[in-house]
Amino acid sequence: xxxxxxxxxxxxxxxxxxxxxxxxxxxxxxxxxxxxxxxxxxxxxxxxxxxxxxxxxxxxxxxxxxxxxxxxxxxxxxxxxxxxxxxxxxxxxxxxxxxxxxxxxxxxxxxxxxxxxxxxxxxxxxxxxxxxxxxxxxxxxxxxxxxxxxxxxxxxxxxxxxxxxxxxxxxxxxxxxxxxxxxxxxxxxxxxxxxxxxxxxxxxxxxxxxxxxxxxxxxxxxxxxxxxxxxx
Amino acid sequence: xxxxxxxxxxxxxxxxxxxxxxxxxxxxxxxxxxxxxxxxxxxxxxxxxxxxxxxxxxxxxxxxxxxxxxxxxxxxxxxxxxxxxxxxxxxxxxxxxxxxxxxxxxxxxxxxxxxxxxxxxxxxxxxxxxxxxxxxxxxxxxxxxxxxxxxxxxxxxxxxxxxxxxxxxxxxxxxxxxxxxxxxxxxxxxxxxxxxxxxxxxxxxxxxxxxxxxxxxxxxxxxxxxxxxxxxxxxxxxxxxxxxxxxxxxxxxxxxxxxxxxxxxxxxxxxxxxx
Numbered sequence: 001x002x003x004x005x006x007x008x009x010x011x012x013x014x015x016x017x018x019x020x021x022x023x024x025x026x027x028x029x030x031x032x033x034x035x036x037x038x039x040x041x042x043x044x045x046x047x048x049x050x051x052x053x054x055x056x057x058x059x060x061x062x063x064x065x066x067x068x069x070x071x072x073x074x075x076x077x078x079x080x081x082x083x084x085x086x087x088x089x090x091x092x093x094x095x096x097x098x099x100x101x102x103x104x105x106x107x108x109x110x111x112x113x114x115x116x117x118x119x120x121x122x123x124x125x126x127x128x129x130x131x132x133x134x135x136x137x138x139x140x141x142x143x144x145x146x147x148x149x150x151x152x153x154x155x156x157x158x159x160x161x162x163x164x165x166x167x168x169x170x171x172x173x174x175x176x177x178x179x180x181x182x183x184x185x186x187x188x189x190x191x192x193x194x195x196x197x198x199x200x201x202x203x204x205x206x207x208x209x210x211x212x213x214x215x216x217x218x219x220x221x222x223x224x225x226x227x228x229x230x231x232x
Numbered sequence: 233x234x235x236x237x238x239x240x241x242x243x244x245x246x247x248x249x250x251x252x253x254x255x256x257x258x259x260x261x262x263x264x265x266x267x268x269x270x271x272x273x274x275x276x277x278x279x280x281x282x283x284x285x286x287x288x289x290x291x292x293x294x295x296x297x298x299x300x301x302x303x304x305x306x307x308x309x310x311x312x313x314x315x316x317x318x319x320x321x322x323x324x325x326x327x328x329x330x331x332x333x334x335x336x337x338x339x340x341x342x343x344x345x346x347x348x349x350x351x352x353x354x355x356x357x358x359x360x361x362x363x364x365x366x367x368x369x370x371x372x373x374x375x376x377x378x379x380x381x382x383x384x385x386x387x388x389x390x391x392x393x394x395x396x397x398x399x400x401x402x403x404x405x406x407x408x409x410x411x412x413x414x415x416x417x418x419x420x421x422x423x424x425x426x427x428x429x430x431x432x433x434x435x436x437x438x439x440x441x442x443x444x445x446x447x448x449x450x451x452x453x454x455x456x457x458x459x460x461x462x463x464x465x466x467x468x469x470x471x472x473x474x475x476x477x478x479x480x481x482x483x484x485x486x487x488x489x490x491x492x493x494x495x496x497x498x499x500x501x502x503x504x505x506x507x
Contacts, residue, residue: 009368135368136329160328163370206323212285213324216316217337217384218308223326224339228366229349 004065007131012054018137019144021129028125032118040121047121051128069123073116081105081112135159136228143227153223165199172198233258234282234314234392238291241274241281249277251447252291257425258392259440263418266438267427268458270469274447275427276319279394282425283316312341315390319397321377324384330372331356331365334383341388355383359413375406379413386417393417395426399433411437435459435473436489443468456486 008014013021031043052062083105088094091103133141142152172195176182181191234257241250257265269275280286281293284300284307292299300310318324327333331352338348356362359379364372372380378398385393395414399407407430414424414437428434434441441458443451445468451458459465459476472480475493479486487493 005368005370009371136332136366156328157326160326160369164322209318209320209323210326212280213318214326215285215307216283216311216318216324218311218340218388219336220340223336225332226345228329229331 004131005135007055007057008134011056011132013132014134016132018133018141021133021137022141025125025129028128029122032121032125037114037117040117043121044117044124047124047128051124051131055131057131065127066123069119073119076119077112077116080115081108083108139225140227143225149222149225152225156223156225168199168202169195233296235294236291237294239281239288239293240290241277241286241288243277248289249274249447250281250288253278253447253449254291255442255449255452258423262440263422264414264424264426264438264440266434266441267425267444268429268431268434268441268470269427269444270429273444273468275444276396278444279316279396279425279427282394283314284310311390312388313390314392314394315385315388316394317382317385317396317398319400321374321381324381325369325377328368328370330361330367330369330380333369333380334387336384337388351387351389355386358386358416359383360409373406374401375403375409378402378406378410382413391423393422393424395424397428398426399428399430407433429470431471431473432475435475443470445469455488 028043028047031039034040048062051057052059081104082102083091084097084100084102085091085105086100088101090106091101092106092109094101094103139152139156142155176191176195180187181194182188236253236255236257239250239253240248242248267275267278277286281288284302287302294300295310295313300306325333327336334355335348335352338351343351356365359382361376361379361383364376364380369377369380382393382395382398398410398414402410411433414426418424426434426438435455440454441452442449443458443464450468451461451464459472460480462472462480465472475487475490478484484493485496487496
């Protein structure tokens, strides 16, 4: 089960209109990509603190969610700031290598750091939106933005079936682990290949069962998604 | 009235799953018909034939006097008349939010929005799931999912409701609710065909039975007709309901359900005359 999803339903501002949250998110994105750097810094701190406050998530768990994006962020920054050049003066910490110098580019370092701050600000803001907005509200937002039905349909079905997929994955994985399927690299690879095969087979079986269920509900090729009704 | 005339069905040639089945469903005073059979006896296959998702390789199925036609339009009409709820709830709930999913079939019928809202509200109330109407499906219990799956078909207001193994995977509370729900539906005039090998459940809820074994109907009738032959049930890999066991082994009267038993026995203990 995706824990991250639970916060979306239980946070302090769950009742806010999705449009307000959407506008706040948009505003955060504008601040994240405008040129004044200290504003971005304030944004990161403010939104992070607010996220922790409204979702009542522990700081440790919140920080741990950044592990997912950290490798990507670091790799891109490293790719930008490290460089090879024949001129020693262009670099911080130059290392002589094959007749050239390798190190951190003086010209690219500020750009790399700026990118890192920008990305971090955007991610922090998006986490805020994702952690405070229940899925039904996201659908409402998409509907009121008059996006094409196909996109909304797809989003809805993905959200529905990702959980079934994760559950199946975990069940098979747990059963394999119990029988020592992941003891070493060799068995792990073998088990993983079986897991993928089983998931694929399950998709075929489920597909047939779902076709029957769709027939029973007189499916005509379209999933209608309107705005949600408020509770009376 | 649904009538099967000498129906056979085979997934693979020469290996029939259903063999020459002839039966009538929906005669007077038969509101809940039970199809009892062990795993692999053909219960689900029979159901899929009843709603035209599978076509008999031999024989025909007659609904209200006319044989099932397999064109798209005719099948839609058939499925408005006969709704079916399958065993695995996850495979028949497509929307991520409860009330959206329940409205699905009605949107497919292009009904006006007010009518859809009204029917959904009513079903939510009937199945006692109003409190979870805005909940995402993945946070529901097995029993709740089952009720959402049933609600998604009930909104069609079909004359017949087919329930395939409705108690599979349910805890005692879920089973009790299912029992109550089915009783309430029948009281409102719903006709139900239910398949299961949960003998006690079937004994309590159904008023007519067909025992299916290896693709054939081996016995049919009412409570007192089908459950007394212990050997036959054992041959079919089934067992007697406990109320029948205490009737035969302890020579108590044959009670229709537990409440009946406890009520009678209690009044006997108090010194009243046994019935």
